[in-house]
Amino acid sequence: MTTIETHAPELLTVGEAAELSGTATSAIRFYERQGLIESQRTSGNQRRYQPWVPCVVRVARVAQRVGLSVQEIAKVLEDVPDEPTPEDWQRLTDHLIADAERRIAELHAVLADLKSETKRCDLPGR
Amino acid sequence: MTTIETHAPELLTVGEAAELSGTATSAIRFYERQGLIESQRTSGNQRRYQPWVPCVVRVARVAQRVGLSVQEIAKVLEDVPDEPTPEDWQRLTDHLIADAERRIAELHAVLADLKSETKRCDLPGR
DNA sequence: GCTTGACTTCAACCAATGTTCAAGTTCTAG
DNA sequence: CTAGAACTTGAACATTGGTTGAAGTCAAGC
DSSP, X not given: OOOBXXXXXXXXXXXXXXXXXXXOHHHHHHHHHTTSOOOEEBTTSOEEBOTTHHHHHHHHHHHHHTTOOHHHHHHHHHXXXXXXXXXXXXXXXXXXXXXXXXXXXXXHHHHHHHHHOHHHHTOOOO | OOOBOTTOTTOBOHHHHHHHHTSXXXXXXXXXXXXXXXXXXXXXXXXXXXXXXXXXXXXXXXXXXXXXXXXXHHHHHHTSOSSOOHHHHHHHHHHHHXXXXXXXXXXXXXXXXXXXXXXXXXXXXX
């Protein structure tokens, strides 16, 4: 971990990263502890984030809303290199969407299954 | 709340309901406290569940996996009457699927948006 | 009618996902 | 160079979604 000049070009403070990703700074630090994102440090020990980090956080937040845990998201993000290329974003996108669709399919399946098990679930004649 | 004869036909004990829904009895009691399901009581104060209750629990569990909180699921289930008809199950199904699809759409949207904001997220030139 | 397993409540605990606060440090503007 | 905003860590707290355990009650079979 090489430390970074205080005013490095393009790097974001934790506050800036929070604002750009629409979260609180406490969440940003939490996600870093959980391994979703990484930071460099200034000589004075302050965090500095790469400019794409807020994008990662935004993705993570939406992924949570479709049912992934932070650990699961961290796992998916492991495969995304630092300084992601458009192709990396595309693969991440595909992965997350596929994952979410899989759960929807499960939901469909359970619901369909229930409908077929009429005897137990529908109880038609009272 | 009329109490029920001990050995009422077709009613399930908490253990049976748990087994049929693939959860622990503690979860069944928890879901009841949260208003997802209801029970009657025997004269000896034991819970007795209608036979479709395990189905509701199964649905709830899958719904959790697509990102709904227990409170949100409870809200959806409010609209399902006791002794649901096939049409009730159908509406529940539609509601839950629609809800889940909505989140997937959000995920799609965020990801698409990120891709369009190339300047901030892709950083093509190193 | 007694035994045994399943049930009851209540309280404590757990993990996940953060937020809040206190005490101290760094950064930036003037 | 200094004031104030933004940062640091660590600990405590909050909420959600349960699990576990103790102490006691109920129900079913012999």
